Amino acid sequence: MTQTTDTTTTNATDTPEAPAPGGRHRIERYDPTAIEPRWQARWAELKLYEVDLDDETRPPYYLLTMYPYPSGDLHIGHWYIKTPTDALARFHRMHGKNVFLPIGFDAFGLPAENAAIRNNINPRDWTNSNIENMRRQLRSMGATFDWSHEVVTSDPAYYQWNQWFFLRFLEAGLAYRAKSPVDWCPNDGTLAREQVEGVDRHCWRCGARVEKRDLEQWYIRVTKYADELLDFSEIEFPDPVRIQQTNWIGRSEGGEIVFETAPSDHHPGGKELRVFTTRPDTLFGATFMVLAPEHPLVPELTAPARKAEVDAYVAQAANRTEIDRLSTEREKTGVAIGADAINPVNGERIPIFVADYVLGGYGTGAIMAVPAHDERDYAFAARFGLPIRRVVAAAGDEGRDLADGAYVAHSADERLVNSGPYTGLPADEGGRAIVGELEAQGKGKAAVTYRLRDWLVSRQRYWGTPIPVIHCPTDGIVPVPDKDLPVLLPDTVNYEGSGINPLTRDEAFLNVTCPKCGGPAQRETDTMDTFMDSSWYWYRYLSPRETYRPIDPELVQEWTPVAQYTGGAEHAVMHLLYAREFTKMMRDLGLIKQNEPWKRVFNQGQILGADGERMSKSRGNVQDPDELVQRYGADTVRLFLMFMGPWDLGGPWSPDGIGGVHRFLNRLWTIALDPSGKEPGDPDAGRLPEGEDEAAARQHIRGAAHRTLKGVTADYEAFHFNTMIAKLMELANVLMRYRGSVAAGSAEWEEAVRMALLMLAPAAPHITEELWSRRLAATGAPWSSIHTERWPEVDPSAIVEATREVPIQVNGKLRDKVVVAAGASQADVEAAALASDRIRAILAGRDPLKVIHAGGGRLVNLVVREDG
């Protein structure tokens, strides 16, 4: 591999110099600014981190970090995200794996456009200059990204394949067009949720009142994969991600039941109203029905006398957010439409309402309301004085009234009451019987509903992948032929000071000839959701420059599913779900064989500004890594970010404590280059700890090194970087204790220093490379990079100890500790405990009722009374 005998870049120092005044050795100081750029240049020159994807001598290991959005708010958070992933890449390389750690940029999206509108610049220029700066900063970390496989999504070489995939989905019936409401500003067009401000819902830019507007938009049929997406057997997710995705998909089993409208003055009746319910067993308790304001039958069924009020309510509901509508805290609202429905099981007439707590997009957009057994229905019934009829009760609970709320509990002994012929049946069985009977009459069936909705991929924006279809007055929607791809995003863009998609005004882009009939036609002006870009980029990393196909199936087969994906917890649902679904669609198109994109996912936390808010330039809470790197060096910054706390936690940024990490590296420097030096500040300097001879000291050092190795290895594997560094600090403290003593410089000492450097190499690559090089040079050995070394192995015999300390509790409270031989039996430990003066005093002559030996001899608890 990358071995050379060249030693010109390092100096063989470490020759003892004359003691400085005060008896201190004068060794060259640790100066990261001198070391780091030199090694970075050297690694780049050796192409140490460019992967050979076809290397079959080592097992492949694909390590993927979520590609960054080039926001322009370049901050310490990016380092926080990337540093541990880089350390893992180095760790796995030291275990003999062929590691692929690519990087790229998620370059399309709203912020570029916001900046463009505000500052009247081109989103492409804004994005590209941010990418330039970010590349430089990411390189200054000393990270081992393989830049030769970089992907930038706003490059036509990438986004043309978004278009290609879209056309395949269209052919396969996986993409379709339907109406969908958007937040609409008369001046700025479609608004994202973050662009709608205040309780009065006004536009972020012009302040105009935001309304809802229905637009024809493109969808991907995610719901087709709902059940498969609920199967996590081939993907290792953190539990919270799996749970959130499961809840997001929200599979509900129940029944679809057909009500009919009752005849009335304004309406002949007999119109079918389908409802979905998870509780068909409560059908006899339905005392009214609720339609979503969007329900298509609302206008038709509304009585003329009620029309004005219903229309007003529907208009008002359209401008409410879903979060607001579903809030269980807000008082329920709704209006009667002046028509009734007929309950199919008992022929009862029940009134129909519209209310915004029922959503048009879920189930059938209509519900049967059972106030006795649903809290939302109960709240509505209570507000409007509607009857509440109990139809399910636990044994012995039938008589209890429901004055204080709905009865929704589920217990095994529930039975139906007030339910005609079904009365007395267990609730579950009754529900199935009711659905079965209705199904026989053609008035219902068992049904499954999902909360998950199809993926709306249309964006009324400029800075994204153009959707490759053409609207022809003759032929309707015509896909752009493959040979005409990519549909290029025009480079000239004129926002005219408004957020309305400039593509809609770009005549050159807009006007085309129909590929089918040759007549005049117009391009689609919607662009794609950037989640489309981010749903397959790791496949493209493997062959980023291929011009004739999106992916290289052989490399994809060899390298994916990705071994480890790391990224922010904020992506737990949407990105991680859409990307899984995209892989399944690619599979069904025959492009790949994988069922899941990644084997394992880890979510790291997010670094916030010192104020606890997300870091952004506009908030002025951004910490720039450059100034810290200048002051302390990249290794200190890397280490500090890993040491701050658990990686999955994140939290507000504070540089407090970075000095401690820097001091640790200084101590490591001292230990590695000046083992025999003595600190005048230490009264015990150069002396062994009391009661230890040289042999014991050397054994102590060796034991510490191997115990550290065992813990550090486990910590890397478990992503516990903070405790990994703490353990290395402890080892450095042990070595510092022996510095200047007879044990310093012994074989055990040298082994411990060597191991410490290897263990720290993934996290602090520059200083370890420098010290490694100097030690090689000092022994006259040829240079080779520490980063091509193998990870050391634990010698179990080094860790064995002759005695162990056992804490002794009385009634669960720590009272004493006894030292016993390592192999002592439970009886021996118990005898030692009972022999302790302190324990005897506390027991005061009482015999323990019970003696608990916990954790394989780790602790003893003497119980002298049961109430402890």
Next chain:
RNA sequence: GCCGAAGUGGCGGAAUGGCAGACGCGGCGGUCUCAAACACCGCUGAGGGCAACCUCGUGUGGGUUCGAAUCCCACCUUCGGUACCA
């Protein structure tokens, strides 16, 4: 609101059923120095006690257990997501 997560010294955190506070910051004291800085050594949860030690203590209130920061129930606060931020 709903879904998910977190809450431990002055601060970041460690310990995920068994010694609460590893490691680090800050603080206090010391060594070195003409002096300062650096570096190094020691102490540092709260209360009580001359001391040995004792009591209390992991957001709040309950519970399970020989034993709870850790498990269960209820609540409070903060953070992430909530389908056009990425």
